[in-house]
Structure formats: structure tokens, C-alpha cells
Amino acid sequence: MLSYQHAYHAGNLGDLHKHSLLAWMLAYLTAKPKPLSYLETHSGRGLYDLAAEASRKTGEARQGIERALDEGWLPPDHPLSEALATIRAQHGPTAYAGSPLIAQHFQRPGDTVHLAELHPAEHEALSRVASFAHLHRQDGFQMAQAVCPPTPRRGLLLIDPSYEIKADYEAIPRQMAKLARKWNVGVIALWYPILTDDRQARMVQDLRAAFPEALCSEVRFPPARPGHGMVGSGMFVVNPPFGLPEEAARIEAIFARLRP
Numbered sequence: 306m307l308s309y310q311h312a313y314h315a316g317n318l319g320d321l322h323k324h325s326l327l328a329w330m331l332a333y334l335t336a337k338p339k340p341l342s343y344l345e346t347h348s349g350r351g352l353y354d355l356a357a358e359a360s361r362k363t364g365e366a367r368q369g370i371e372r373a374l375d376e377g378w379l380p381p382d383h384p385l386s387e388a389l390a391t392i393r394a395q396h397g398p399t400a401y402a403g404s405p406l407i408a409q410h411f412q413r414p415g416d417t418v419h420l421a422e423l424h425p426a427e428h429e430a431l432s433r434v435a436s437f438a439h440l441h442r443q444d445g446f447q448m449a450q451a452v453c454p455p456t457p458r459r460g461l462l463l464i465d466p467s468y469e470i471k472a473d474y475e476a477i478p479r480q481m482a483k484l485a486r487k488w489n490v491g492v493i494a495l496w497y498p499i500l501t502d503d504r505q506a507r508m509v510q511d512l513r514a515a516f517p518e519a520l521c522s523e524v525r526f527p528p529a530r531p532g533h534g535m536v537g538s539g540m541f542v543v544n545p546p547f548g549l550p551e552e553a554a555r556i557e558a559i560f561a562r563l564r565p
């Protein structure tokens with residue numbers, strides 16, 4: 306299928322929720338002098354320009370990261386603010402870092418990064434900015450199942466599918482259970498949309514039953530435009546790092562102010 310393009314949505318409120326928690330976890334994990342693996346199943350192109358037509362067309366970044374920066378939702382020393390400042394210093398004031406470049410910001414010598422992206426054009430764009438990583442042009446779950454448990458064994462896997470087909474929701478709890486069995490010390494983070502028809506609810510219910518100790522952070526926000534189906538964002542984290550519940554609560558409080 307592969308019709309989804311993240312350039313239309315980069316920097317939206319879902320990205321803000323996902324990327325702020327991701328950056329916080331990477332800052333925490335890389336604060337200890339032990340090597341880390343970062344894996345991502347659905348990487349996107351890595352670098353976005355919020356002044357480009359795709360982004361301006363939806364206006365989603367305006368309601369997300371641009372408003373967050375203008376209104377100081379995140380302190381300047383938040384790990385996402387710091388990662389974005391680095392990206393903008395390198396790529397210009399309208400650049401936005403996808404998750405792979407957020408990971409690059411925290412990468413140290415000895416850390417290993419594996420990125421999967423199946424879409425040919427997105428993979429090609431990713432390959433232009435991700436020489437720091439092992440790139441896989443294959444299904445992200447196949448990559449993760451093949452690489453886990455990774456070396457170094459300490460690490461984080463981000464699963465961020467485009468949810469283009471209903472089967473994605475059904476497959477995820479099965480895939481995550483298999484990955485967690487193979488890699489019982491890995492931090493496994495799943496992003497999902499909260500939709501007006503609650504399509505994600507069964508998946509989240511199954512995940513909560515399979516991983517009762519996991520952290521589930523959900524935020525709600527107004528739809529990007531009238532009739533738009535996404536009204537919130539979720540991050541489900543297996544083996545959450547120490548302190549993540551408190552950080553998730555801080556981020557959730559920011560979003561609570563946006564409720565209509």
C-alpha cells in the first residue's frame with residue numbers, strides 16, 4: 306500500500322507527544338556510560354522542512370511544534386528542545402527532526418542504530434541523512450525480529466507504523482510479545498493514534514493485558530481540521546526507564562490545557 310507520507314504530518318501534536326517522550330528516554334539512557342542500541346521499525350525520511358508545501362498544506366506543524374516553541378511549552382533544556390536546536394543549527398530554522406535524527410542527536414561512539422523504512426522514496430531520502438545508522442529497506446517488524454536481541458543489548462526500539470490497514474492494529478500485540486520474549490531487557494515503545502472511531506482501543510486493551518507493567522501515556526487534542534479522525538496520541542512503553550512516568554505526566558499536563 307505505502308501511500309502514507311509523514312511530511313504532511315511532521316511536527317504535529319502526535320509527533321510532539323511521541324518525540325518529547327522519545328528524546329527524554331534517549332537522554333536518560335545515554336546519560337549512563339554504557340553503549341546503547343536504537344532500533345526503529347518505521348523510520349520515515351528523518352528530516353522535514355516545515356516550510357515545504359506538504360507541511361503548509363495541512364498546517365499540522367503550526368498547531369504542534371511551532372506553537373509549542375512559540376509559547377514555550379517545553380523548556381529550552383528539554384531533550385527535544387535541545388535536539389531540535391541542533392537540527393536547526395545544521396539544517397536551517399524551519400527544519401524538523403524525525404525520530405531517526407533525534408536518535409542521532411543522542412548517539413555516542415559505540416552506540417548502534419538500525420532503521421527500517423520500506424517506502425522507496427522515503428528510504429532514499431533517509432539514506433541521504435542517516436549515514437550514522439544501519440539502514441534496512443524492508444518491513445520494519447521483519448527487521449526488528451531479525452536484529453533482536455541487538456548488540457549492544459541495552460537499548461530502545463521505537464515502533465511507529467502508519468496504520469494504513471486495519472491488520473496493523475491486530476498484528477502489533479503479537480509482534481510486540483514476540484520481540485519482548487527475544488529481548489526481555491529492551492525498552493519497546495509503540496506510538497499509536499487515538500481515533501474518533503476508537504479503532505485503536507482493542508489493540509491497547511490487548512497490550513495492557515500482555516504487559517501490565519508497561520507505561521501507557523495518552524493525550525487528547527482537538528482534531529487538526531473539522532472531521533479529522535485523530536483526536537489524540539498514545540505511547541505504550543514496555544520496560545519504561547526510571548522517571549518516565551513523571552516525564553509523561555509533565556507532557557500530559559501540557560496537552561491537558563489544549564482540550565476544547
Ligand code: SAM
Pocket residue numbers: 307309310311320346347348349350351402403404405421422423424427443444445446465466467
Ligand atoms: N517514525 C517517524 C518519525 O517519528 O519521524 C515517522 C514514521 S511514519 C509515521 C511511518 C513510516 O512507515 C512511513 O514513512 C512509511 O513509509 C513507513 N512504512 C509503512 N509500512 C512500513 C513497513 N511495513 N515497514 C517499514 N516502514 C513502513
